[in-house]
Amino acid sequence: xxxxxxxKSLLFGVVEGITEWLPISSTGxxxxxxxxxxxxxxxxxxxxxxxxxxxxxxxxxxLLFFHKLNPFSPRKNTVQRTQTWTLxxxxxLACIPSAVIGLPLNDWxxxxxxxxxxxxxxxxxxxxxxxxxxxxxxxxxxxxxxxLSWKTALYIGLFQTLSxxxxxxxxxxxxxxxxxxxxxxxxxxxxSFFLAIPTMVGVSVLKLGSFSAKKLMAGxxxxxxxxxxxxxxxxxxxxxVSLLCIRFLMDFVKKHDFKPFGWYRIVLGVIVLLFFGAxxxxxx
Numbered sequence: 001x002x003x004x005x006x007x008k009s010l011l012f013g014v015v016e017g018i019t020e021w022l023p024i025s026s027t028g029x030x031x032x033x034x035x036x037x038x039x040x041x042x043x044x045x046x047x048x049x050x051x052x053x054x055x056x057x058x059x060x061x062x063l064l065f066f067h068k069l070n071p072f073s074p075r076k077n078t079v080q081r082t083q084t085w086t087l088x089x090x091x092x093l094a095c096i097p098s099a100v101i102g103l104p105l106n107d108w109x110x111x112x113x114x115x116x117x118x119x120x121x122x123x124x125x126x127x128x129x130x131x132x133x134x135x136x137x138x139x140x141x142x143x144x145x146x147x148l149s150w151k152t153a154l155y156i157g158l159f160q161t162l163s164x165x166x167x168x169x170x171x172x173x174x175x176x177x178x179x180x181x182x183x184x185x186x187x188x189x190x191x192s193f194f195l196a197i198p199t200m201v202g203v204s205v206l207k208l209g210s211f212s213a214k215k216l217m218a219g220x221x222x223x224x225x226x227x228x229x230x231x232x233x234x235x236x237x238x239x240x241v242s243l244l245c246i247r248f249l250m251d252f253v254k255k256h257d258f259k260p261f262g263w264y265r266i267v268l269g270v271i272v273l274l275f276f277g278a279x280x281x282x283x284x
Contacts, residue, residue: 002226006233008037013053013234017241020057021193021249023130023172023261028119028268032275045227047110048211051204053234058200060242061193069194083146087194090148094157094191095198102164106203114166116276120269122167127265129176134257140184145191152181153191160195170196172265175258185253193246 015033019026030050039046067073071084142148148156159177163170171192178188215222223231 002229005040005226005230008039009230009233010237011037012039012049013056013237014241016050016053016234017057017060017238018245019169020054020196020238021171021242021245023126023169023175023258024264024268025119025123025126025167025169025172027114027166027169028123028272031116031119032272035275039230041227041230044211044214045223048207049231049234051200051207052231053238054200055204056235056238057242058197059239060246061197064243064246065190065193087145090150090153091191091194092198093150094153094160094195095202097154097157097161098164098199099202101161102199103202103206105164106206109164109166116272118165119167120272120276122165122169123265123269123272126168126172126176127262127269130172130258130262130265133176133179134259134262139182140179140187141182142187143184145187145194147187148183148191152183155181156183156191157195160199167269169265170199172261179258185257186250189249189253 012030012033015029016026019029034046039049041049062069067075069084069088070076071081071088073081073084076084142152156174156177159180160170160174162168162173171189174192174195175185175188178191179185183191212222
């Protein structure tokens, strides 16, 4: 039933909106969700769908941080506009490693490492990483995004490239790296949100472009009416849930550390191992 497919897309949008920003791996959750409630669409559409609904999540960042990210705001003076342009420059610099390393390897990683075992291992390893780093009680020297040096921004971008391994979590990799480099937790989370804008827009546009090119070369319409509706529901729900999730995370990290997310990743990784291990055993 078409209504059922729309409901499934709503669930995918909810999961994407939550897990894209929390450092718990959207891939791990989407794999489990896909096993439980598969959308009845083509493989090509689903590959594109997973990335394009991320654009809804990106719109939430742009809306929530519009003033801070807008260098043309009439409420900013000359110094503040210069600081905004500088922030964008650091974001672009931090995204260069992902563009150089991540984008060329993205399809290869999806084809060869998008397995439950790799995802589970990444969930557990980075979960342990969060616990270890938070237990160090290291002093945070950077308390505003404006305090980030160009070198620190580039190093955070290098950490972001680790997220090409499925299950790592893009936000998790950048937040871990930022904390290691001396950023306070709110700064680490906020800069991670900003890095997502060019990174996720770039990947989503590539996926949508590849999907569109294949359809056009085959002389087929880009979407059926049902596919367009499924994509729209996932996109809008991802946007709305992201608004709530980003606000939650920014409030949370002002008072708490990231240990709960570390433990959550470990538990989820074990669940993924048990689930797919049991299924492989029963199928043998």
